[in-house]
Amino acid sequence: MWDYVLDRRGQIAQQALQHLSLVVQCVLLGTVLALLIAMAVYRSPRATALANGVSAIGLTIPAFALLGILLAPFGFGITPAVIAVTFYAALPVLRNAVVGLAGVDPALIESARGMGMSRLATLLRVEVPLAWPVILAGVRTSTQMVMGIAAIAAYVLGPGLGGFIFTGLSRLGGANAVNSALTGTIAVVLLALVLDLLLVLAGRLTTPRGIRV
Template structure:
């Protein structure tokens, strides 16, 4: 195992960077999309139910099946990987964003509107900051989930550490097959833990002390 790591340390580092880059960029894109949809939906019970239903149903779709469907229009490569990872990343964030925004005390919103704040200003300065801890919890769940889905994206030749896992599994019993599988798996777990720590720090920096207390 040690010789395998040393001989391929450059490739492992590059694939790890690609994996993290794919996950981080897709989670950021998913966050923007999910919060935008939540802002449109949270004031309407019907749209809120639709958003929650979409989140629940979307999570039941097997990632292999979705990647297989995306192969037809987009072929192999980065595009189906990005679409699949972004889709799954958006689902927990959407659910938490709707819950967080809907849970903001309406008296605070009405007070803000009463002193002359516009709807957009109230959303940006009152509602989103108060809902942010709940939204961030969804982002953390989403990030951990799509770290594994990004590995499965290697099935469509997506970037990342999944190539080590699939390469090892396809050669089980062969030389270094187990090493490749273990390296890919362990590296993904470690990167997931690192990203979660980063998100915890982001939460401390972006959440006001009064809300944390």
């Protein structure tokens, strides 16, 4: 296997970069969308319940099924991969953002409003920072989950390390089939670990000192 990796190190590096780029961009997009939705619904119990229900139901949809559905309108390539990965990336963040924002002490919100802060300023300067550790936990969960989903996106010819995995699985019993599948799988795991460590560091740098655990 080591010889297999050395012979294809350039291709592995390129597809690892594509995989990382796909995941990071989709997680960022999914986080922004999830935060906007959470900010819009967290004050309404009914809207919050609806958002949590959508998040829970969305996570039960098999990635293969969603990618298959997206093939009809978008065909093969990057577009269905980005849509699917972003969809799954947003769900854990949405759930955590709603929980985190709804869990902020009302007394702190009233104090901020009493100091003359507008509702938007209170949201951005008080509620979001206090809820940030919970939101970031959702981002970490989302990132780990979509690392694997991004590999499945190779089913629709999406970019990334899933190409090695699907190539190996399609050639089981042939030369280097196992090496190909293992290379893709191990590379995905290593990328997930590295990205999680970066998110932990980002959490330490962005979480207000007074609420760090």
